[in-house]
Amino acid sequence: MNSLELAKQIKARFGDVISEPAEFRGEITIQLADAERVVEVLSFAKNELGFDYLTDVSSMDNYGDDPRWTIVYHFYGLGHHCHLRLKTDVSEEKSELPTVTGVWRTADWHEREIYDMMGIRFRGHPDLRRILMWDGYPYFPLRKDFPLGGKPSEMPDVAFSKTAPLEGGPFVTAPGGRDAIEREPRVRTPEN
Numbered sequence: 001m002n003s004l005e006l007a008k009q010i011k012a013r014f015g016d017v018i019s020e021p022a023e024f025r026g027e028i029t030i031q032l033a034d035a036e037r038v039v040e041v042l043s044f045a046k047n048e049l050g051f052d053y054l055t056d057v058s059s060m061d062n063y064g065d066d067p068r069w070t071i072v073y074h075f076y077g078l079g080h081h082c083h084l085r086l087k088t089d090v091s092e093e094k095s096e097l098p099t100v101t102g103v104w105r106t107a108d109w110h111e112r113e114i115y116d117m118m119g120i121r122f123r124g125h126p127d128l129r130r131i132l133m134w135d136g137y138p139y140f141p142l143r144k145d146f147p148l149g150g151k152p153s154e155m156p157d158v159a160f161s162k163t164a165p166l167e168g169g170p171f172v173t174a175p176g177g178r179d180a181i182e183r184e185p186r187v188r189t190p191e192n
Contacts, residue, residue: 003028003082006049013048014041032088035071035097041086042073042103050077051084057100057110059118063144068092069120073100090120099125117142 007021007028018041019031032041045051055074062068067089076083090097099122100107111122112131119140122128130137139146 001080001082003084006045006051006077006080006082007084009049010041010045013044017041027083027085029085029087032086035088035090038071038073038086038088039098039100039103042075042100045075045084045086046103050079051075051082052078054100054104054106054110055083057107057114059114059120059142061118061142061144062089066091069095069118071097071114071120075104095119096121096123098123099128101125116140119143 004021004023007030010030011018011020014032014037017033017037019033022029022031032038042051053076055076056072057074058072060070060072062070069090069092071088071090073086073088074083075086088097097120099111101111101122102124108125108127109131111125112128114120115122115125115128116130116132117140129135133141
């Protein structure tokens with residue numbers, strides 16, 4: 001069994017909500033037309049077709065197009081060694097789809113990162129909160145309309161404002177010197 005044959009089984013089971021499998025550079029992708037059915041489709045892929053490993057969940061911002069968001073699931077079968085990619089679209093107005101943490105527990109952090117960076121919500125997620133940005137941060141930095149230079153915001157006391165704790169310490173590489181060996185902390189003698 002190969003990835004194309006497994007993708008065709010998903011197409012046969014779900015009919016018109018799944019596109020014909022597309023192959024590009026040896027990778028197979030299927031498109032799910034109804035994002036609300038993502039749990040049903042991915043449960044079938046895992047339980048019936050042996051895709052027992054979720055490799056990644058990512059998102060794309062199709063800024064200026066509708067639907068704005070594309071969510072991409074990459075999964076793999078440890079038993080049959082086949083990879084498959086499933087894409088589904090979500091409108092900016094909705095910006096939400098069901099969580100797949102009930103199918104693969106590893107979706108937890110992937111979905112949190114998408115929520116944090118893009119603002120797409122995963123309904124039913126057990127702990128949907130920011131994972132990289134601080135609580136209360138009002139923006140979503142990976143959106144295409146987010147300025148490259150960032151936006152000013154009130155930042156809570158999370159950064160050092162004084163000298164870094166190890167600055168000049170025994171484990172810190174010294175600036176300057178003739179070569180890298182001289183800059184290494186293990187070759188310097190302690191100063192009295």
